[in-house]
Amino acid sequence: MKKAITLYEQGSHRWFVIARDPDKPHCLIDTNEYVITHAGQALLTDPGGLEIFPAVFSAVSEVIDPAQVGQIFASHQDPDVISSLALWLEFNPDLRCHVSGLWKSFIPHFGGDEHTLLSIADDGADIDLHGHPLHAIPAHYLHSSGNFHLWDAKAQILFSGDIGAAMLPHDQQEIFVRDFAQHIRHAEGFHRRWMGSNSAKRDWCERAAKLPIDMLCPQHGAIYQGDDVMRFINWLDELKVGLF
């Protein structure tokens, strides 16, 4: 079963990562889900695919009552990101899902309707979590054409979707990056192929470098923290991706 691990806690403001499922079939890509709580309400980032819903739901219920999850943030439209939406809606029909306006009419193929899906405009938006602002930051073409990351200025944590993702071998399942040089080899192929635009990547690197990020939390692989965050941004800035 997936485990919920606390990343940040100050009063009621908390971040948990839901990660690593030893029982998951190898044919499914491993994903990290993040739960952000504030004053009794919670937001879930990229809740994952239909197949892993039981593991994610069980792990979430280890740390909070899942009824607190009133909002979902979908970085983009992929099935490993949001195809479990219909099941989350079965549990809480009032749930709202924030996603790029580009995908507003595509995602209802997974579940939900015009009331469920809240469009994020291209230049980003603030998402209110019971009085605490979270910032949806544009990351278009990295890799999806309508793509956002989520910045929490209080916790100094950036949920970075597919940016920072690494395809870790099954025997390397650490939650945090321990050896950057060793780790980044598992991220290189992924970024070269999936990130389509060098100019979008450069723009993202410039904006990310200005944020005081303590943890950079991708949807796949291990979390970068401390100096490894800037190491990663510099590495990505140098990397040639997509078509050029």
Added chain:
Amino acid sequence: MQSTQTPLRQVVNLRENIKTISTIAFQVNLLGLNAILLAKQFGEVARGFGVISTELRAFSRELAQHMEAISALSVNLVRVETQRLCLRKRHALLQQAEGRSTTDWLPQARQRQLGRLDTLHGEREQTFSAMREHLSDAYQNCLFGTVIARSARIEAAYAGAQGSTLTDTSLAFAQCVDHVLASLDRLKQATGG
């Protein structure tokens, strides 16, 4: 289980009760440890209290083990309920499509979904049955805990001048056991016991 709640909500309630009991079991363990230290400090007059506190720690560990087992079963229950939800959705979609088509394939596919639903229903009942077994053991364990908590109070009375501190501890034990019994009753109901 109350029929007005969705199956997933029922499982969440069940897990909330498990969490409550696990937290209390942890508290009892700490109380027991503290009580053993107190008994050592008070010497001969509190020796009996020390023995009983050791028993209470053993009780809390056993209770925690039962809760871990029930918690693992509840994860399976989430999986079963999710699959039932998906199958019901597919079944409804196939039924809709059946009204607009004459192919044999659709009723056959729908029958297969019904067969899988039956299998899952059986798995669900088996999981509840396994939970009830653990609950029954935990309940017995708790009744033993009630007796020990009572004995702790009697022992506290023999502890002379130190008695009031030990009485407070024994009352805290008894309160914990009462809370566990109440949560176990709720779990018993939730699992159809």
